Amino acid sequence: MASKPKQSKTETPRSDAPVRTGALVAIRLFTFAAMAISAYLAYISMTGDRVVGCGPDSGCEQVLNSRWAYWLNVPVSFFALIVYSLILGASFRFNLKRDPKVQRMTWAWLVGSAIVVIGSAAWFVGVQAFVLKSFCPFCMTAHACGAIAALLIFVNAPLRSPAAKPWELEKLVFLAPRVFRRVLVVAMLALAVLVIGQVKFEHRSLVVKPADLGTNPPPAIKSNPVALTPAPAAVTNAVVPATVTTAPATPTPAPAPVVAKRMVPIYGNRFQLDTFDAPILGAPTNQHVIVSLFDYTCHHCRAMHPLLHEAQAMFSNQLAIISLPMPLDPDCNSTMQKPHPSHTNACAYAKLSLAVWRADRTKHHEFDNWLMEGAKPPPLIDAQLKAAQVVGAEALAKALQDPWVENQLRVNVAIYELSYRAQRGQMPQLIVGPNVALGTYTKPELIKLLTDNLALQRVP
Numbered sequence: 001m002a003s004k005p006k007q008s009k010t011e012t013p014r015s016d017a018p019v020r021t022g023a024l025v026a027i028r029l030f031t032f033a034a035m036a037i038s039a040y041l042a043y044i045s046m047t048g049d050r051v052v053g054c055g056p057d058s059g060c061e062q063v064l065n066s067r068w069a070y071w072l073n074v075p076v077s078f079f080a081l082i083v084y085s086l087i088l089g090a091s092f093r094f095n096l097k098r099d100p101k102v103q104r105m106t107w108a109w110l111v112g113s114a115i116v117v118i119g120s121a122a123w124f125v126g127v128q129a130f131v132l133k134s135f136c137p138f139c140m141t142a143h144a145c146g147a148i149a150a151l152l153i154f155v156n157a158p159l160r161s162p163a164a165k166p167w168e169l170e171k172l173v174f175l176a177p178r179v180f181r182r183v184l185v186v187a188m189l190a191l192a193v194l195v196i197g198q199v200k201f202e203h204r205s206l207v208v209k210p211a212d213l214g215t216n217p218p219p220a221i222k223s224n225p226v227a228l229t230p231a232p233a234a235v236t237n238a239v240v241p242a243t244v245t246t247a248p249a250t251p252t253p254a255p256a257p258v259v260a261k262r263m264v265p266i267y268g269n270r271f272q273l274d275t276f277d278a279p280i281l282g283a284p285t286n287q288h289v290i291v292s293l294f295d296y297t298c299h300h301c302r303a304m305h306p307l308l309h310e311a312q313a314m315f316s317n318q319l320a321i322i323s324l325p326m327p328l329d330p331d332c333n334s335t336m337q338k339p340h341p342s343h344t345n346a347c348a349y350a351k352l353s354l355a356v357w358r359a360d361r362t363k364h365h366e367f368d369n370w371l372m373e374g375a376k377p378p379p380l381i382d383a384q385l386k387a388a389q390v391v392g393a394e395a396l397a398k399a400l401q402d403p404w405v406e407n408q409l410r411v412n413v414a415i416y417e418l419s420y421r422a423q424r425g426q427m428p429q430l431i432v433g434p435n436v437a438l439g440t441y442t443k444p445e446l447i448k449l450l451t452d453n454l455a456l457q458r459v460p
Contacts, residue, residue: 282320
């Protein structure tokens with residue numbers, strides 16, 4: 001007796017099947033990794049802490065403290081966290097029992113999110129490569145994981161309409177061409193909003209923290225001299241060309257010996273600065289004194305420089321600002337792990353500025369403002385010639401050999417190192433009363449910072 005042939009099971013079309021398990025697991029893993037990194041960076045942006053393993057000279061510090069790390073004052077890591085969370089949540093909506101309509105909507109969300117992820121990754125990698133010329137390892141890892149997850153979504157997405165009769169399509173899972181076009185338009189609009197918002201709006205990164213650093217002892221001020229002025233263009237050996245207007249032949253009389261002292265304690269009396277000796281903006285006898293740490297090669301420091309001068313003029317004889325050049329350069333700053341191109345010759349600029357102050361403090365304001373003009377400092381040789389022009393080549397050469405210049409530079413670095421060890425490496429820094437302000441600010445924010453921490457009144 002012949003047996004009945006076995007009935008073959010009806011194969012479910014690929015468009016009606018959920019995404020393959022292996023691919024789905026990979027999408028979830030890469031998305032979760034990107035989401036975890038974004039959550040960590042979002043936490044860092046809220047607390048103002050330093051990223052683990054990233055010093056102020058590192059690529060991640062350069063990137064995360066830039067305007068491009070924010071969109072309308074909101075860290076972009078928050079938006080990344082939202083997008084990755086949507087992708088991860090949507091990935092759990094696939095199974096055979098799920099309504100095909102729900103699965104079609106899920107694919108629309110996933111494909112749209114994948115376009116946003118790949119587009120934003122391309123944008124931010126381009127900004128790091130061509131604008132900042134620095135790379136954040138955490139950001140790049142998050143972008144890579146997100147991009148891999150997005151590509152897996154595209155590979156597995158049912159982007160082709162199945163060959164079926166119209167009344168059968170309702171039971172199949174696919175992304176219709178018209179739906180895909182809508183998703184693409186919405187994703188591209190989202191990317192345009194991201195780019196336009198970043199280009200048109202520059203974020204300020206002011207973080208205010210208590211100046212109390214606990215029981216941390218001050219770092220030792222290293223006594224080994226550092227050759228800061230590069231040869232062969234050393235100012236001490238330079239001959240000022242005839243085309244440069246030098247100081248009068250008659251030597252400028254040296255300022256009278258400073259005998260007055262007014263010590264300003266900072267960081268729990270770990271350091272004391274003499275307002276009659278340290279570089280200062282305003283009279284050393286002014287009632288309120290704040291301390292500014294900056295680097296001539298720091299873009300943010302240069303942007304904040306005129307605001308400090310405006311604030312001092314606004315409060316006139318009530319406020320004095322001790323201005324301490326603090327180079328982000330391993331040539332004289334041991335907290336820096338490696339040199340960064342944007343801080344080339346930072347030690348030399350700082351030493352040159354201190355030498356001008358030591359040679360003739362009445363000319364320091366002129367030289368300091370000149371050195372801070374523009375987005376970048378002038379070539380070092382131009383700065384050397386300008387310094388010689390302002391105070392005289394002989395006086396400058398003598399000041400550069402004065403041990404005070406080297407010692408003051410070490411003190412400035414030691415002050416920063418204490419803050420750096422307390423996870424406060426962001427620059428510029430303002431020590432204002434009981435608080436220290438890190439990063440950039442607007443003029444209203446600076447005025448509020450001063451009036452909230454010091455009993456200042458605006459001069460009419």
